[in-house]
Amino acid sequence: MILAGHALGAQQQDARATELFNRFAAYATRIQIVEKLSGAKSAIGSGFFTTAAGHIVTNYHVISSVINRPDRYRAEVVEPNGSTTAATVVAIDVVHDLAILKSNVHDRPFFALQQVTPRHGERLFSLGNPRDLGMSIVEGTYNGLLEHTLYPRIHLTAPINPGMSGGPTIDEQGRVVGINVATEGNEVSFLVPVDRAIALLQTALSSGPRAEPPTLELVGKQLRQHQDTYVKEMFGASAKMIDFGPFRVVTQPAAFFRCWGDGSRNQELPYERTRHRCTTEDDIYLDVDQTTGSLTLNHQLVTTKTLNAPQFFALYTSTFGTDNSPSGEEEYVTNWKCVTRNVRNNSVTMRAVMCLRRYRKLGKLYDANLKLAALGRSDVGLVSTLNLTGLTYDNLTKLSDTFIKQVSWR
Amino acid sequence: MALILEIRDRRGATTWHSLNRPLTVGRGLSNDIILDDPYVDARHAHILLDDFGALTVQDLGSVNGLLTNGVRAPTAIVVQPGTELRIGRSTLRFRDSDEAVPPALVDASHRAPLATRWMFTDRGSLVLVAAATGLAALMTWLGTSERSAAASVIGAVLAALVLMSLWAGVWAIALRGAERRFQMRGHLAVTAAAVIVIALATTLTDWLQFFFPDTAPPSLAFSAVVLLTLSALIAGHLTVAGALSKRRRWQVGLGVSATLFVGGMLIGLAQDEKFSDVPKFPAQLKPVSPRIVPTQTVDQFVKAMAKARDEADKAANP
Numbered sequence: 001m002i003l004a005g006h007a008l009g010a011q012q013q014d015a016r017a018t019e020l021f022n023r024f025a026a027y028a029t030r031i032q033i034v035e036k037l038s039g040a041k042s043a044i045g046s047g048f049f050t051t052a053a054g055h056i057v058t059n060y061h062v063i064s065s066v067i068n069r070p071d072r073y074r075a076e077v078v079e080p081n082g083s084t085t086a087a088t089v090v091a092i093d094v095v096h097d098l099a100i101l102k103s104n105v106h107d108r109p110f111f112a113l114q115q116v117t118p119r120h121g122e123r124l125f126s127l128g129n130p131r132d133l134g135m136s137i138v139e140g141t142y143n144g145l146l147e148h149t150l151y152p153r154i155h156l157t158a159p160i161n162p163g164m165s166g167g168p169t170i171d172e173q174g175r176v177v178g179i180n181v182a183t184e185g186n187e188v189s190f191l192v193p194v195d196r197a198i199a200l201l202q203t204a205l206s207s208g209p210r211a212e213p214p215t216l217e218l219v220g221k222q223l224r225q226h227q228d229t230y231v232k233e234m235f236g237a238s239a240k241m242i243d244f245g246p247f248r249v250v251t252q253p254a255a256f257f258r259c260w261g262d263g264s265r266n267q268e269l270p271y272e273r274t275r276h277r278c279t280t281e282d283d284i285y286l287d288v289d290q291t292t293g294s295l296t297l298n299h300q301l302v303t304t305k306t307l308n309a310p311q312f313f314a315l316y317t318s319t320f321g322t323d324n325s326p327s328g329e330e331e332y333v334t335n336w337k338c339v340t341r342n343v344r345n346n347s348v349t350m351r352a353v354m355c356l357r358r359y360r361k362l363g364k365l366y367d368a369n370l371k372l373a374a375l376g377r378s379d380v381g382l383v384s385t386l387n388l389t390g391l392t393y394d395n396l397t398k399l400s401d402t403f404i405k406q407v408s409w410r
Numbered sequence: 411m412a413l414i415l416e417i418r419d420r421r422g423a424t425t426w427h428s429l430n431r432p433l434t435v436g437r438g439l440s441n442d443i444i445l446d447d448p449y450v451d452a453r454h455a456h457i458l459l460d461d462f463g464a465l466t467v468q469d470l471g472s473v474n475g476l477l478t479n480g481v482r483a484p485t486a487i488v489v490q491p492g493t494e495l496r497i498g499r500s501t502l503r504f505r506d507s508d509e510a511v512p513p514a515l516v517d518a519s520h521r522a523p524l525a526t527r528w529m530f531t532d533r534g535s536l537v538l539v540a541a542a543t544g545l546a547a548l549m550t551w552l553g554t555s556e557r558s559a560a561a562s563v564i565g566a567v568l569a570a571l572v573l574m575s576l577w578a579g580v581w582a583i584a585l586r587g588a589e590r591r592f593q594m595r596g597h598l599a600v601t602a603a604a605v606i607v608i609a610l611a612t613t614l615t616d617w618l619q620f621f622f623p624d625t626a627p628p629s630l631a632f633s634a635v636v637l638l639t640l641s642a643l644i645a646g647h648l649t650v651a652g653a654l655s656k657r658r659r660w661q662v663g664l665g666v667s668a669t670l671f672v673g674g675m676l677i678g679l680a681q682d683e684k685f686s687d688v689p690k691f692p693a694q695l696k697p698v699s700p701r702i703v704p705t706q707t708v709d710q711f712v713k714a715m716a717k718a719r720d721e722a723d724k725a726a727n728p
Contacts (some may be wrong), residue, residue, distance in 0.1 A: 270557045307555055309697035315555035321693030328687040334725035336689035337718040340623040342703050343711045349700035351623070354715045355689035358722040366722065369689055376700045393719050397712050404708045 016172065020125050021137040024174055027109050028127040028135060028167050030078035031058055031087070031101070033065050042073065046128035046167030046180065047101065049110035050201060056101040057113075057197050058166030059181055060092050061285040063099050067092065067216060068287045068361075077103045080135075091204035092214045095226045095293075096151055096196040097181050097285055100204040111168060111176045113198045118142040118177055124156060125172075126180055126189075128164025138164070140189065142177070149282050150230055150256045150293070153190045154178045160189035220362030223284070223292065223390050230256065231395045234295075235402045243410055244276060245301040247348075247374065247382050250406040253297055256280055271304040271315060284390065290332045292359075292367075292390030297403075298324060300383045309378035316373065316381040325355065325369035326389050333357045333367060342375075347408035350374045354400060359390070368396045372407060382407070412507040413465055413491060415457070420447055420499035422591075428507075429465065432458035435497065436470075449474050449498030464488045467495060467502070474498055530650070535599035539574065542602035545609045546570035574601045585651030596650035604643040611635040620694040621704060624714070633671070640667035 033043040045062030049055070056077065065073040066089055076084040087103040118124065122142045130136055140158020156169060160183045168176045169191050178191025233254045240252050251259050259278035276299040284293035302319050304312050325336065338355040355369040367389045374382040386403045388396045415427040427433065433442040438452035445454070451472035460466040469476050469485045476483045477496035487495065491506035528534040550566035551559050578597035586592050615632040641663035648659040706714070 268557060269555075271555060304555075306557075308552075310552035311555055311559075313695050313697045314553040317693050317695045320695055321691075323688045325687065325689055330685035333687070334722050335686060337721035337725065338689050338691040339711075339714050339718045340691045341711045341714060342621075342623060342705045343708055344700075344705040345708050349703055349705055351620075351693075351695055352711055353689075353691045353693075354711070354718055355691065356715065356718040356722045358719075358726040360726050364723075366719065373695055375695065375698075375703060378697045381695070397715055400715070401708060401712045404711070 016123075017125060017137055017139050020170065020172070020174065021127075024111075024127060024168075024170060025135050025137070026080070027111050028129075029056060029105075029108070030129045030132075030135070031056070031062055031166060032076050032078055032084070033063065033073050034076055036072055036074055044129065044132045044163050045165045046163065047077075048127070048166075048168040048176070049105070049108045050100075050113055050197075051110055051205075052106060054103040054105045054108075055090075055110075055201065055204065056087065056103060057168075057179060057201070058099050058101060059179065059192075060094050060097045060099045061181075062166045063089055063101065064285065064287050067214060067219065070213075070215075075101060077101070077105055079105070089214055090211070091200050091207070092218065092222075093196060093200045094219045094222050094286070095284055096192050096200075098179065098192055098197055098200050100200055102204075111170075111174075113176055113194055113201060115195055115198070116171065116175045116177050118171055120144050123172060124158070124169050124177055126156070126158055126160055126164060126167060126169040128160070128167030128180055130161035131163045133163075136164075140169070140187070145193070146190070148256050148258065150280055151282055151284075152193050152196070153181070153282070154193055156189045156191050157187050158189050159183075159187050216361045217363065219286070220359070220365055223362065223365055224392055227293075227391055227395060230254065231391065231399065234399055235406070241406070242276070244299055245274070245303065245380050245382065246377065246410055247301075248408045248410050249276070249299045249382070249384060250403070251276060251278055251297070251299075253278060253295075257295070257297070270306040271302060271312070273319075274301040274303075275299070286362075287332065289329050292365075294326065294387070294389050296326075296385070296387040298385040298387070300385075301380065302383070303380045305379065307379075312378050312381070316383075319381070320351070320371065320373040320383050324385055324387070326367055326387055328357065328367065332361070333359055336369065343372075343404065345405050345407065348374050349376060350404075350407065352404060356396075362390075364392060365390050366393055366396060367391075368400065370400050370403065372404060374407065376409075413489070414505050414507045415443075416503040416505055417443065417445070418501045418503070419445060429457060432456065434470075435502075445498065445500050447498040447500050450500065454497060460486070460488070465504075529599050529603065530596050532595070535595050535602070538599050538602035538606070539571075542574065542605040542609075543567055543570045545606060549609065549613075570605070574598060574605060577601050581647040581651075585647060585653055587651060587653070591651075593650050597647055600643060600646035600650060603646070604639050607639045608636065611639070616694050617696060619692045620696045623692050623694075637667050637671050640670065 028046060028048045031045045031047045032041040035042045045058055047056040047058035050057050063075050066075050075087045077087050078084050085103050085105055087101040089099055090102045091100040124140050124142050126138045138158050140156045143155040143157055146153045146155050160180050164180045167180045169178050169180055171177055176194050178193050179197055181190050181192050183189040235253050238252055238255045239250055241248050242251050257278040258281055261276040263274040265272050278297040280295045283291040285291055302316055334357045336355040336357045338353055340353045343350055343352040351373045353371045357367050359365045370386040372384045384407060388399060413429050415429055416424060418424045427443060434456050435441055435443045436452050436454040437445055437450045453470050454472045456468045456470055458466060467487045467489055489504045491504060493504045495502040546566045547563050551563050554562050578601045581597045582592040582594045611632055644663035644666055645659040648654050
């Protein structure tokens with residue numbers, strides 16, 4: 001009976017998805033990025049119509065090439081019959097990974113956006129163009145807003161695939177709940193809540209048709225405006241001090257960090273390493289191969305019982321010198337510039353290195369790689385690293401100052 | 411013009427003979443020139459003027475014969491200045507008595523510092539090579555963090571010995587001169603001394619960079635030490651070979667090392683401008699009491715970060 005009932009339920013579900021697809025597939029659209037010189041498409045994605053005037057919502061990461069290299073790339077809407085129509089980017093929200101395009105396609109039905117809050121476990125349907133295979137519908141389950149993230153994200157249990165980015169996820173009434181944005185595989189997928197798109201659309205509509213198109217300058221501005229709130233939270237109420245070997249160090253710098261630890265105990269080696277690491281889970285997509293906004297805190301304890309002092313310090317030096325800075329591309333960032341000092345806070349004498357690099361095209365934004373190595377024992381050492389990306393100089397010095405002052409002996 | 415016969419026997423000893431009368435060469439004691447060489451016949455060769463008045467060497471039916479350029483020669487060879495013949499394991503070389511020789515060098519060895527003279531004695535060179543090898547072993551041992559350091563220490567000792575011998579060997583061969591004196595021991599002593607100086611300078615720079623991370627002079631001073639050591643090394647090799655005057659040796663040494671140095675600096679500059687997403691900084695940590703380490707306050711350090719920011723700004727907007 002249960003099996004039969006289940007089968008019947010599945011049939012009903014299938015029917016529901018078919019019905020929704022038939023009704024709403026035309027609301028969504030394929031978007032492609034074309035390399036101007038060769039005329040070949042360099043990226044594909046999805047989007048959906050949201051006004052009668054041809055406004056389309058999609059992800060920033062779908063159209064990022066157009067913002068980064070407007071001279072080389074343009075965006076196009078691909079009609080169901082395969083013909084293409086030019087589209088211009090009229091508004092971006094790089095932090096939440098959204099963009100609004102304006103096309104001259106006026107004959108398509110569109111989703112009127114409104115605030116929707118689904119129930120936990122509610123069935124949702126994602127529309128999009130997975131791997132450029134054609135418009136598809138995927139059923140999934142609403143699992144609430146992610147906790148502990150910097151940027152609001154809906155957790156959807158559904159197999160969203162590359163190419164579906166920018167497509168809408170709708171409820172059974174056909175209301176847009178969120179915009180497909182990312183997947184972690186195994187049916188774990190993420191949506192940008194619809195309220196972010198509503199806000200961005202308002203910006204696009206209010207700026208008028210003659211407004212300047214968004215540029216990298218605006219990307220930099222949005223990144224600077226966004227960060228003050230979360231930087232204020234760091235090393236605040238949620239931060240905890242923990243015992244780490246003979247040291248006390250800070251962990252869980254803010255609620256939006258995830259922390260974990262691990263140790264390596266290899267019988268072959270005359271020393272041990274213990275790590276404690278906290279990172280933000282989400283970063284901001286800027287361009288192919290370039291993200292920003294991730295923050296990492298890393299404590300590493302090196303201990304030995306058998307190495308003599310010079311041997312231990314040779315090991316400690318190499319641990320301290322091992323690179324754990326964020327990666328970067330020449331097009332986007334400068335070389336690292338470092339300042340090294342021996343520093344003493346209230347408790348610990350340490351070697352401290354601050355390396356900075358600047359974003360080339362986003363105005364005054366920097367990445368920082370701050371490393372500390374505590375001095376004073378020849379059987380145990382602490383290397384603490386704070387990696388900050390896409391911050392203003394004020395913010396990163398503020399955080400660095402706090403970070404250096406918190407290290408102490410137990 | 412008269413020809414002089416230069417004989418270099420299998421032990422490297424050289425003798426000169428004038429050729430104003432016919433001479434016999436062989437191992438037998440009745441010969442005019444006696445070669446103590448088991449590969450030479452009792453009566454091996456005869457040197458005489460032939461019917462046309464040309465100086466000729468005749469093989470007297472010996473077992474191993476006479477070799478020119480490694481090939482067994484016909485029984486009679488007409489020789490000229492510069493002709494070289496091999497007889498057994500010895501070499502016969504015919505030289506013009508009017509051949510120009512370089513001017514005499516000023517002998518300053520009695521004025522050379524005691525240390526320099528000691529360096530080239532048997533004991534001195536042995537001590538230097540042992541010290542350089544020992545230093546390599548010590549530095550490897552102190553730098554290792556493996557459970558058993560023996561393998562890497564032995565490896566370092568072997569590497570040090572092989573590399574020093576190779577370097578000294580190249581100089582010995584290149585500067586052996588007309589007399590074929592290799593002077594390997596002297597070249598090894600010079601090489602070992604340079605290795606010791608560089609090792610000590612490296613260690614000292616490392617410590618200075620640890621204590622004073624924000625000052626450039628340690629690396630500048632280190633460069634100067636390397637430059638001087640390299641010059642001294644080259645001058646030293648030339649001294650061992652007895653080539654050139656003292657002033658010229660140093661000129662050559664400084665010239666060569668300065669050229670290498672400028673080349674290296676240009677390569678360094680070019681690489682500095684290359685993009686890399688790996689930061690470079692002096693990471694030295696040393697096992698000393700924190701009390702003797704000069705430190706800054708956190709606030710001073712945070713203020714100093716502006717220097718990195720300014721450099722990054724400059725790199726972004728050149």
